[in-house]
Amino acid sequence: MISTVFLAQFLGIFSIIMSLSMLLKRQMVVQILHEVLGDRGLTYVVGLIELAAGLILVLNHNIWGDTLSSFITILGWLLLIEGVIYTFASRQFIRKIIIAIHSTKLYYIFASLYLILGIILAYAGFLS
Numbered sequence: 001m002i003s004t005v006f007l008a009q010f011l012g013i014f015s016i017i018m019s020l021s022m023l024l025k026r027q028m029v030v031q032i033l034h035e036v037l038g039d040r041g042l043t044y045v046v047g048l049i050e051l052a053a054g055l056i057l058v059l060n061h062n063i064w065g066d067t068l069s070s071f072i073t074i075l076g077w078l079l080l081i082e083g084v085i086y087t088f089a090s091r092q093f094i095r096k097i098i099i100a101i102h103s104t105k106l107y108y109i110f111a112s113l114y115l116i117l118g119i120i121l122a123y124a125g126f127l128s
Contacts (some may be wrong), residue, residue, distance in 0.1 A: 002057075002060040005128045007061060007072045007125075008121045008124050008125030009122060009125035010067055010125075011072065011118075011121050012120070012122025012123070012124075012126075015115070015118030015121060016115060018114055018118075019070060019112070019115035020115070022110075022111035022114065023108070023111045026107065026108075030101055030102065030107065032051050033098075034098055034102075037094050037097055037098050037100050040091065041093070043089065044086070044087060047084070047085070047086030047087035047088075049083070050083030050086060051080060051084060052083070053079055054078075054079035054081070056076075056082060057072070057073075057076025057079060057080070062076070069071075071121075083119050
């Protein structure tokens with residue numbers, strides 16, 4: 001089994017770095033996401049990667065005990081579900097995601113949520 005503390009540290013640092021790149025390089029990130037989601041093949045590959053990562057988390061850390069363990073388990077399930085969605089998504093659904101990405105307000109809300117999530121996870125992981 002993968003350690004809850006390790007996952008909290010890893011996912012926390014990953015989320016902080018990802019969110020900071022989103023907040024500091026919005027135009028670049030939006031362009032990359034637009035290109036990736038605009039290419040059905042790349043979207044499929046991203047879906048498979050997310051599916052694999054979600055499966056690894058769910059199969060190795062399906063723990064519903066304390067708050068931190070349950071939170072990481074929920075993240076694993078969300079990653080798995082998102083991977084399935086991207087793997088089977090229609091072009092119309094992908095277009096809606098692309099439109100949502102271009103919404104500045106929504107973009108910064110998600111980037112900020114990732115930052116908060118990362119700080120909480122890293123704090124809990126390194127505090128343990």
